[in-house]
Amino acid sequence: MRVMNIRRLRPTTALVGAAALGLTTLTACSTNAGDGRTDGKLDVVASFYPMQFLAQRIGGNAVHVSSLTKPGVEPHDLEISPRQTADLSEAGLVVYLKGLQPSVDRAIAQAEPKHVADAASYTSLEDHGTEVEGEHGHGGEDEAGHEGEKGHDAHEGHDHSGDAAADPHIWLDPVRYAQVAKGVGKALEKADPDHSATYKKNTTALVKELSALDQDFRSGLKGRSSDTFITTHAAFGYLAERYGLRQEAISGLDPESEPSPARVKGLHTIAKKDKVNTVFFETLVSDRTAKTLAGDLHLRTDVLDPIEGIGSKSRGDDYIQVMRANLKALEKALGAK
Secondary structure, eight states: OOHHHHHHHHHHHHHHHHHHHHHHHHHHHHHHEEEEEETTTTEESSSSSSHHHHHHHGGGGGEEESSSSSSOOOEEEEOOOOHHHHHHHOEEEEEEETTOOOHHHHHHHHHOOOEEEEGSSSSSSBOOGGGTTTTOOOOTTTOOOOOOOSSSOOSSSSOOOTTTTOOOGGGSSSSHHHHHHHHHHHHHHHHHHGHHHHHHHHHHHHHHHHHHHHHHHHHHHTTOOOOOEEEESSHHHHHHHHOOOOOOOOOOSSSSSSOOHHHHHHHHHHHTTTTEEEEEEEEOOOOOHHHHHHHTTOEEEEEOOOOSSSOOTTTSHHHHHHHHHHHHHHHHTTOOO
């Protein structure tokens, strides 16, 4: 962050800079006086795209938002630099999902930012990993959803870091994502009370939009001929659970892991039994395994995007657009009418 760099140089260069450049340097230094703001706007650091989207939509013009994960980069493998760790310590708010990116968890513990919003503390996390061994997932459950611990600081929320089986992909369920949005809105209000009215208004608007997305999924997937879909890695457990579908993943929660021969054989059986016609792959990891399986079974391939990042191959410019593209892909694959 530009202003943060100026602040770090202040002890040795501020007086020299002032003499040489007049009041310009002093003015620049004053834009961030250690309060997590730049030019009067709250500096928000997001860990990866789904958190960035929430911060931008809810923060609006009252915030500056930056992301630790660059566009098009697979977030699970992110490594944090010392510079990024220092930026975390100076942020007005850090929005992240504990347990998804270990390097981010470690950097936050080291940096100790004043205000932190942990998305995992605003909703419930579950285990959707058993399907990689050939067992069926948690489809068929159309739960009403939990209200979660809304509006509290993330340090007071649930600690999921010790639960290795917890599925972190909560943003792919619009209902859970709306719960997280409410929590992030409250965190922004706490970090920046002067703009609380803006954050409340924007949170309400986003939750309404996510509710409409949820209804579109419910109506769009009615009359389907199959409940089962095959995808590269087990990112869609919450989505499957929400809409009564059954996710069958080639690999587990780790998108880079290779399936066992037993798993591949099991998928052959599942595809034939459940009349699966599509194998889904995603945009940020290799499609080799998915296309090999599809070729063996004479099935088509298509994209089902876990929206861990937005890049040139994404079917849309933001979360809402890509989720609607995912819905169209599922409608086609599942024979929805």
